[in-house]
Amino acid sequence: MTQEFDVVVAGAGMVGAALATGLGQNGFRVALVDRETAPDVASGSAPDIRVSALSAGSERYLRSLGAWPEMAAMGITPYRRLAVWDQTSHPLGALLPRRLGEVVFDAADLGASHLGHIVENRITQRALWQSAAQQPSVTLLSGNGVTAVEQGSEQAVVVLEDNTRLACQLVIAADGATSRLRDMAGIGVSRDQYGQQALVASVRYRGPVEDITWQAFHPSGPRAFLPLHSAGPSHPGESWASLVWYDAPATLARLKALDAPSFLAEVQRAFPADLPALTHVDARASFPIARQHARDYARGRIVLVGDAAHTINPLAGQGVNLGFQDAQCLQAIIREARRAGEDLAVPQRLAAYEQQRRPANRRMMLAMDLFYHLFSNRIPPLHLLRNLGLGAARALPFARNQVARYAMGIEEDLPPLIRQLAARIPGASHL
Ligand SMILES: Cc1cc2nc3c(=O)[nH]c(=O)nc-3n(C[C@H](O)[C@H](O)[C@H](O)COP(=O)(O)OP(=O)(O)OC[C@H]3O[C@@H](n4cnc5c(N)ncnc54)[C@H](O)[C@@H]3O)c2cc1C
Numbered sequence: 212m213t214q215e216f217d218v219v220v221a222g223a224g225m226v227g228a229a230l231a232t233g234l235g236q237n238g239f240r241v242a243l244v245d246r247e248t249a250p251d252v253a254s255g256s257a258p259d260i261r262v263s264a265l266s267a268g269s270e271r272y273l274r275s276l277g278a279w280p281e282m283a284a285m286g287i288t289p290y291r292r293l294a295v296w297d298q299t300s301h302p303l304g305a306l307l308p309r310r311l312g313e314v315v316f317d318a319a320d321l322g323a324s325h326l327g328h329i330v331e332n333r334i335t336q337r338a339l340w341q342s343a344a345q346q347p348s349v350t351l352l353s354g355n356g357v358t359a360v361e362q363g364s365e366q367a368v369v370v371l372e373d374n375t376r377l378a379c380q381l382v383i384a385a386d387g388a389t390s391r392l393r394d395m396a397g398i399g400v401s402r403d404q405y406g407q408q409a410l411v412a413s414v415r416y417r418g419p420v421e422d423i424t425w426q427a428f429h430p431s432g433p434r435a436f437l438p439l440h441s442a443g444p445s446h447p448g449e450s451w452a453s454l455v456w457y458d459a460p461a462t463l464a465r466l467k468a469l470d471a472p473s474f475l476a477e478v479q480r481a482f483p484a485d486l487p488a489l490t491h492v493d494a495r496a497s498f499p500i501a502r503q504h505a506r507d508y509a510r511g512r513i514v515l516v517g518d519a520a521h522t523i524n525p526l527a528g529q530g531v532n533l534g535f536q537d538a539q540c541l542q543a544i545i546r547e548a549r550r551a552g553e554d555l556a557v558p559q560r561l562a563a564y565e566q567q568r569r570p571a572n573r574r575m576m577l578a579m580d581l582f583y584h585l586f587s588n589r590i591p592p593l594h595l596l597r598n599l600g601l602g603a604a605r606a607l608p609f610a611r612n613q614v615a616r617y618a619m620g621i622e623e624d625l626p627p628l629i630r631q632l633a634a635r636i637p638g639a640s641h642l
Pocket of ligand 1: 221222223225226227244245246262265355356358385387388409411519527528529530531533534
């Protein structure tokens with residue numbers, strides 16, 4: 212039997228679940244489908260290995276969807292300060308300030324209570340599943356993946372693993388970076404694999420929950436600290452954090468293979484002295500890093516959002532923040548189509564979605580690369596002065612600051628001059 216909906220959202224990750232909730236709030240009949248079952252969030256358990264830095268804009272969006280109070284009840288960690296600096300050692304180290312080009316943001320300077328929150332992905336996803344399920348017009352189908360999409364002139368039919376058939380006007384592919392629906396739509400990607408990978412580790416440290424997140428740039432890649440919640444009564448005086456170590460795959464493979472005490476000792480040695488004393492490592496996992504952009508955001512009745520449309524270097528943690536912006540934009544476009552009495556998959560509307568989102572997503576991709584290049588270079592500052600001239604060297608801290616503000620979601624847009632600089636990054640024209 213075929214069930215009828217307005218929209219099928221394939222993939223109930225953070226982005227798909229948010230979009231389904233928003234559409235449900237607007238009365239659309241939505242099927243939200245995921246091949247996995249609900250993420251488990253047992254209280255007192257070790258954190259999810261996957262965490263995200265959610266910007267103030269994402270917080271506003273999640274509040275509007277009604278998910279934020281549930282997330283706060285499960286555990287979110289505000290950060291009030293954010294620091295990035297160049298940790299490259301150079302021959303003139305003794306003569307130069309300890310942290311050349313350090314950029315620090317403090318919420319107090321911006322008149323805000325916090326800059327953002329570090330949240331475990333399973334918490335955001337679970338809260339969004341609950342918000343989606345509370346919408347009378349949303350049907351959540353979990354543990355049942357999409358296997359096929361049949362596109363027709365009047366509607367599309369989404370076929371699930373158990374042969375359930377879901378008819379709709381519009382299929383939203385929110386099924387992540389390796390999107391099968393993108394393939395089913397015949398949409399290709401442009402992709403650049405970075406030489407580095409990211410090793411993420413959930414650790415406990417001695418001390419209270421920190422209110423700072425930081426990232427130190429080494430020539431081999433950044434090393435980052437993201438604070439999480441208190442470890443609770445079972446480990447008094449300790450807190451959880453997520454560490455990210457970007458490096459060559461071979462280095463990370465060696466680190467992953469170390470036993471826990473050796474791993475902790477190596478991290479303690481290799482990370483900056485700002486890292487508190489570590490007491491325990493829970494999970495460790497490494498992720499390949501790629502800049503990937505779909506060649507089209509829509510084809511026929513299938514439209515892409517979130518990681519299905521784009522993945523960026525996670526070094527400033529903006530992936531899901533961009534996905535939430537896609538979701539808000541697409542929701543507005545779908546509402547306009549309904550108001551105008553149109554088919555929800557009318558090509559002009561889907562083209563308008565792409566016209567709004569592609570340049571913004573591309574800009575953030577390029578800012579990540581610019582950010583990366585501005586911080587991780589091996590060039591000693593005097594060499595820079597000689598080669599670039601004093602003016603350019605003086606402009607560098609300014610550029611770092613501007614790019615960092617944008618990349619961290621503190622500033623809405625890049626200044627025009629830096630935007631032009633970003634457009635000159637190798638590979639920029641293919642995006
Ligand atoms: C190391 C690392 C650190 C990161 N840190 C940050 C950060 O600090 N801040 C940030 O904003 N972003 C960060 N990101 C990026 C962020 O994790 C992603 O942008 C985000 O998870 C994308 O969400 P999504 O909902 O689009 O896709 P996903 O989270 O990939 O969700 C896709 C969903 O689709 C489901 N699915 C897949 N195939 C099917 C199918 N055939 N049928 C049905 N369901 C299907 C999956 O089960 C899954 O639930 C990081 C990424 C990495 C690798």
